[in-house]
Amino acid sequence: MTAPIVAGQPRRMRQIRAALSLLVALAFLAFAFYKAYGYLQSDHGTTVGSSSCMTGSAKAPVALPKDTTVNVYNATTQAGLAAEVARKLRDRGFVIGEVDNDPLKKKISGVGEIRYGSEGREEARAVSLALPDAKRVNDKRTDAVIDLAVGAKFVDLAAPPTCS
Structure with missing residues (x-):
């Protein structure tokens, strides 16, 4: 019988x-x-580039070096350090403002400080690509000029991003 x-x-x-x-x-x-x-x-997939390969993202673009004015300050006892760093940044396309000893007279033990205001946030990011270990300090200035105070642990700028 079969099942019903x-x-x-x-x-x-x-x-x-x-x-x-x-x-x-x-x-x-x-x-x-x-x-x-x-x-x-x-x-x-949202990178924005330039001829110098300074990149960021569409949500957080990085200013181009030619749009970034950087004052370079020496915060160490090593003579000529600010001038050397300023020359290297100029070679990468940054606009160099003042080159001098740190006007705040701070002795920075790390790589450096990138000082900026709210108007210079993207410019500070562009400089931090060259000195990724430098501390970024928002000092509430009202312009987009960046102060880079080079510290005692500075060795050299990071390699620029490569174009692909």
Whole structure:
């Protein structure tokens, strides 16, 4: 004897399969949206470049060196350090303002300090590409001029970003 066929069993199986397929499709779409949202929140694919390869992202652009005026100050006892750093920054396209000993007369034990105001935030980021270990200090100035005080642990500027 064969098992009796219960009315509706094949229809019930089709409903379960359809529900499972829908759940799998929704899970896949949720994962895809999650990945896409994370990709959009990161800096992938939104780089903005210049002829000097100073880059940033569309959400946080970096000022171009030719738009950035930098005062270079020596905050160490090593003679000529500010002039050397100013020459290297000028070679990278930065506009150099004053070159002198630190007017604040601070002796900086680290690599340096990048001093800026709210108008110079992007310019400070451009300088920090050359000195990534320098401390950024918002000193509330009202212009976009950057002061770079070179400290005792300064060795050399970081390599400029490479063009690809």
